[in-house]
Amino acid sequence: MTPVSVLKILWRHKVSMITVVVLTLVAAAYVFFYAPRSYMASTVYVLVTPRVPSVEEMRADPALAAANSDNPYLRSADSSLITQVMATKLSSTDVADSLKATGLSPDYTVTLPATTGAGQLIRMEATGSSPQLAITTAEALGQRLTAKLRDAQKVNGADDRYLFTALQIDPPSKATEQFSSRLRSMIVVLIGGVILLFGAVSIARMLESSRAARKDAADKAKPVSRRRRSGDRHAAPEAPAVDDDGEPRGGSAVRAPAVEDRKPRKYAVAGVHDSPFLLPQHELQDLSFDEQRSDVPVKR
Numbered sequence: 001m002t003p004v005s006v007l008k009i010l011w012r013h014k015v016s017m018i019t020v021v022v023l024t025l026v027a028a029a030y031v032f033f034y035a036p037r038s039y040m041a042s043t044v045y046v047l048v049t050p051r052v053p054s055v056e057e058m059r060a061d062p063a064l065a066a067a068n069s070d071n072p073y074l075r076s077a078d079s080s081l082i083t084q085v086m087a088t089k090l091s092s093t094d095v096a097d098s099l100k101a102t103g104l105s106p107d108y109t110v111t112l113p114a115t116t117g118a119g120q121l122i123r124m125e126a127t128g129s130s131p132q133l134a135i136t137t138a139e140a141l142g143q144r145l146t147a148k149l150r151d152a153q154k155v156n157g158a159d160d161r162y163l164f165t166a167l168q169i170d171p172p173s174k175a176t177e178q179f180s181s182r183l184r185s186m187i188v189v190l191i192g193g194v195i196l197l198f199g200a201v202s203i204a205r206m207l208e209s210s211r212a213a214r215k216d217a218a219d220k221a222k223p224v225s226r227r228r229r230s231g232d233r234h235a236a237p238e239a240p241a242v243d244d245d246g247e248p249r250g251g252s253a254v255r256a257p258a259v260e261d262r263k264p265r266k267y268a269v270a271g272v273h274d275s276p277f278l279l280p281q282h283e284l285q286d287l288s289f290d291e292q293r294s295d296v297p298v299k300r
Contacts, residue, residue, distance in 0.1 A: 016204045017200075024197070031182065037177055039175040041125070042125040042126070044121060045124075048166075049079065050165070071156070095144060098144075104133065104136060107127040108141060110124050122145065124141040124142065127178065128175070135174070138172035145166055150163065
């Protein structure tokens with residue numbers, strides 16, 4: 001099926017096509033202008049490595065030497081391990097459920113921005129139906145980051161001076177509208193409209209074929225009237241087509257029988273005596289001179 005044939009079919013069922021197109025455009029316009037909108041607010045934290053006291057400082061201050069320095073993340077050779085652990089903890093379903101229970105938005109993402117060297121940045125983006133909801137959710141995520149960071153390092157009872165701290169470097173001051181969400185919704189509506197259009201045209205074609213089949217069946221079942229049969233019986237046969245030489249087309253086609261000339265023929269007197277014998281003019285011309293003057297009927 002070519003695009004031209006598809007357009008012809010759509011135009012043939014233009015009533016269904018125009019109806020579906022108008023409804024689709026109205027729905028797309030409503031989604032774009034009046035559908036619920038989404039706003040996003042983001043915040044960025046940096047994890048600061050603790051300052052470990054030197055040997056001279058611990059010798060000078062016995063309290064420093066007595067402090068618990070058993071922080072498993074501080075002993076790791078990979079300094080970005082703590083950021084990966086925090087991103088995993090914040091992305092868990094427990095955090096999303098706790099946000100939803102407090103009336104905040106559970107729609108958020110936690111990413112680790114690409115940085116040179118050891119990555120220590122954590123970026124949190126919260127999405128809400130209003131700017132204030134998005135900002136409040138981002139602030140709540142920052143508070144949960146601080147609490148989970150401390151709990152993860154306190155597993156062995158490490159002293160506070162040996163703990164990583166979370167420092168906010170980009171607070172969620174404002175929320176921006178996400179136009180992509182409206183565009184996605186509008187695209188979904190348009191795709192649904194296209195599917196509905198072809199479905200409506202297919203149904204219209206099926207109904208048209210069904211009506212045509214019922215009409216043909218009714219015409220075949222209808223008896224032919226007597227007048228129509230009489231007219232078909234007395235109708236003159238159609239003359240065959242002939243070429244330039246007057247011969248019928250089709251080579252061995254049989255010529256149509258000539259129509260009898262109903263004009264009165266001319267007769268001439270075969271004899272000049274008391275019992276004249278009438279012959280047609282064309283047969284009289286074929287007789288000899290003696291036969292024409294004879295009063296005896298000529299038998300052929």
